[in-house]
Every structure is written in structure tokens, then in C-alpha cells.
Amino acid sequence: MKFRRYAGVAVLGVVLAAPPVTFGPANAGTLAKGTIVFAGNRDSTPDNKASEIYVMNADGSKPTRLTNSPGPDAFPVLSPNGKRILWHTKRDGNFEIYSMNADGTDPVNLTNAPGDDTNADWSPNGKSIVFSRTRVDGNTDIYVMDADGSNQTRLTDSPGADRNPDWSPNGKRLLFNTDRDGNFEIYVMGADGSDQRRLTNSAGDDTSPAWSPNGKRIAFDNNRDGNFDIYVMDADGSDQTRIPGTPQNEEDPVWSPNGKQIAFHSNRIPTLQIFVMNADGSDQTLLSDRGAFNFGPDWSFHHPKALRP
Ligand SMILES: [Ca+2]
Ligand SMILES: [Ca+2]
Ligand SMILES: [Ca+2]
Ligand SMILES: [Ca+2]
Numbered sequence: 372m373k374f375r376r377y378a379g380v381a382v383l384g385v386v387l388a389a390p391p392v393t394f395g396p397a398n399a400g401t402l403a404k405g406t407i408v409f410a411g412n413r414d415s416t417p418d419n420k421a422s423e424i425y426v427m428n429a430d431g432s433k434p435t436r437l438t439n440s441p442g443p444d445a446f447p448v449l450s451p452n453g454k455r456i457l458w459h460t461k462r463d464g465n466f467e468i469y470s471m472n473a474d475g476t477d478p479v480n481l482t483n484a485p486g487d488d489t490n491a492d493w494s495p496n497g498k499s500i501v502f503s504r505t506r507v508d509g510n511t512d513i514y515v516m517d518a519d520g521s522n523q524t525r526l527t528d529s530p531g532a533d534r535n536p537d538w539s540p541n542g543k544r545l546l547f548n549t550d551r552d553g554n555f556e557i558y559v560m561g562a563d564g565s566d567q568r569r570l571t572n573s574a575g576d577d578t579s580p581a582w583s584p585n586g587k588r589i590a591f592d593n594n595r596d597g598n599f600d601i602y603v604m605d606a607d608g609s610d611q612t613r614i615p616g617t618p619q620n621e622e623d624p625v626w627s628p629n630g631k632q633i634a635f636h637s638n639r640i641p642t643l644q645i646f647v648m649n650a651d652g653s654d655q656t657l658l659s660d661r662g663a664f665n666f667g668p669d670w671s672f673h674h675p676k677a678l679r680p
Contacts (some may be wrong), residue, residue, distance in 0.1 A: 401453040402473045404628055405429040406671040407449040408437075408456060409645055415665035422664070424458050426473070429627075429647075429659035429670075437475030446490055449473075450497050451670040457491040457500060458479075468502050470518075482522035491517075492538050494562070501526075501536040501545055513547050513564070526564030538562070539582050545644035546589060557591050557608070570608030579623045582606075583630045583650075590624035590633055601635055603650065614652035625670050626650075634658070636666040 393658055402408075408428055410422040414436055420445040427434040438444045444459035454473055459466045463480070466487035471478040482488040484504060491502040498518055504525075505511040513531040516523040527533040531551030538545055545562055548555045552569070556578035560567040571577040575595030582589060587606055592599045593613075599620040604611040613619075619639040626633055627647075634647045644658040645668045659665035 385440075392622060400473065402426060402449060402671050404453070404462065404671055405643070406449070406453075407634060407658070407668050408449055408671070409659065409663035409665055410443075410445040410458075411663050412445065413660055413665070415663075420599065421461075422666075425474075425665075427659070431645075431660075434660060435508040437471065438478075446667045448492055448578075450493050451495055452497060453671050454660065455497075459487075459489040461493065468500065468520075469660045481516065488514075490535050492536055492540050493611075495542045496542055500513045501538055503534045503547075503642070505532075513545065515562075516665075526560070527567070533558075535579055537581050537600065540584060540586045548576075548580060548591075550576075557589065559606075570604070571611070582624050583626050584628060585630060588630075588650075590626065591623045592620075592624065592635075594620075601633065601652075603633075614648070621646075623667055625668055627670050634668040634670055636668065 406426055408426050410627060412422050419441055422445050423436050424438040424444050424447045425434050425436050440462040444458055444460040447456045447458040455470050457470050460469055466489050468488045468491045469478050484626040485507050486505040489503050491500050499515055500518055501515045503511055504514045511534055512525050512527040513533045513536050514523055514525050529551040531549045533547055536545050536547045543562055544559050546559050549558055555578050556569050557571045557577045557580045558567055558569050573593055573595050575593050577593045579592055580589050580591040587595050588603055589606055590603050592601050598618055599622045600616040601621045601624045602611055602612045612647045617639045619637060621635055621637045624633045624635045630649055631650055633650055636643055636645050643664050643666050644657055645665045646655055648655040649659050
């Protein structure tokens, strides 16, 4: 998940006038396995062009709006039990982490810092949240907190921008990207911030790391060839493989619950849209609505060992 380019931008484009669909009380509690949450602007108006949070079925059907705020709302992440969604929103002036029920009710403000708090992820047991915080001194580091926002603790302390944390399926390790060495690289560390190790060493920016459900592979994106493409590597950084893309950007990969597919966003058509493909890069298929701007997908139950409802 990327803060730099698509934090929750207000992008002009063709806008469909489809009314938002709402969940009925009967299915308000838990999102079904395979549901995809994302951000988009399909319901933008002249007064509010900022992105909102949506949910859709894994085949792209039934996109449903969950937020309606004046500021950008972006990068939703499903809780391991499918009942809550984390996301970042600028509704309070700068970016804060919020959580809400899977039907959009009960939004709870979890951070309240003067800088931007972004790109949160759940621990596999749902009890902790890792996120990026840009402090007033301009430095960005990885922080962890309890699921209710308490006990906010810094995990990294580098002069570089440490962003985009992703919690491992076994709960023990955290992936993130940092430019502490020059350009962005993928790093891994213990869940307490210990043992920080570099996994990539490329000329371009390596960002948006995502564990596969079994913890053995890592998807990420890199622009070493002049535009972003998706790569997959082993958990120790070996066997880095580029997935065939386009001269446009392919970014922000996230694995399907069974690890066989990867969703991502790309501006290849050329508006920014969500696509899905097999993990080897075959069968790349448009999922989201061509008439709007859609980005930052997350797939429900991407922690297979997590607590289930
Ligand atoms: Ca903030
Ligand atoms: Ca830092
Ligand atoms: Ca790099
Ligand atoms: Ca590309």
C-alpha cells in the first residue's frame, strides 16, 4: 500500500451517477471470504471529489460505498475476522487511522497526531495494529498500537521514510519499505522492531510489500524499469521474479485468501483501476468500474491462521 502517490487523492475523471447500495441489517456483521475492499471516487460530486471506501465481491460485482466524508478516505484493510475495517482518512485535517464495522457503521478514530497516520494493518489475532506515522519533524516511522488505539509505540527509528507495514501470517514479522539506504527497499523486522533486515537491493523503488497467506512469498512493486511492475520473491528476498505488466504502473499487490491470485491497481486503461491475476501473472482481468477511479485493494481473510468468526 502506497502513501506517496495515492494517499486518497481527489482525481477528476468520468463519474458514474450510480447510487450507492447499502447493506441490509441481515448481512451487516461480517464480510464474506473473498470480499475485496478498496478506495474509489465513483460517487464523487462537484463538492466532494475525494475518494471513499467501498467493498465489492471478488468478481467485481456489487461495489458498495462504506464512507461518506469530505476528506479523502483510502487504503482499507479487513480485520482477520471480517468484522472491522481499518483505513486512513483526512476528514480531521491530516490523515488519521480509523476503524469501522464491515457495513460502514461505528467509525472510531484511533490516532490523533499532528502529522499523517497512514497505511495500517492488523495483527493476525486482531489485537494490534501497525501503521506509518509522519511526525511534525517530517520523519516517518513504523508504529504499533492496540486495536483500540492505546499504547502507541514506535518500532523504527531511521532518518528515512519507513512506510507500508504488512504483518506476517504467523504474527512474528513485519514487512515495510524504507528509503534509509537511498531509494526504497523492502525490509523485514520482528514484530517488536528488532532484527531489521533488508530484502531487496535494486536501483528503483521497492514498495508495498505483502506476505502470501502461507508466509513463504512476498509480493511487492518496483520501478527499476521506469514504471512500476509487480514482483514476487521468497520470504528471505531470494528468487525475485517480475510479473509481466505494461509500460504503465502496476502497484500495491495483495494476495487472495488461497494464495493463488493477486489483486493490484494499475493505470493501464488509463484510469487507475483494480485488476486481478493468477499469482504467475496470467489472466490479468479488470475488476473495478472503468468509469471511476479505484485503487488500494485488500482481500478479506488474507491471514489464514487468524481467528475466524
Ligand atoms: Ca494524524
Ligand atoms: Ca524513519
Ligand atoms: Ca530499491
Ligand atoms: Ca508496469
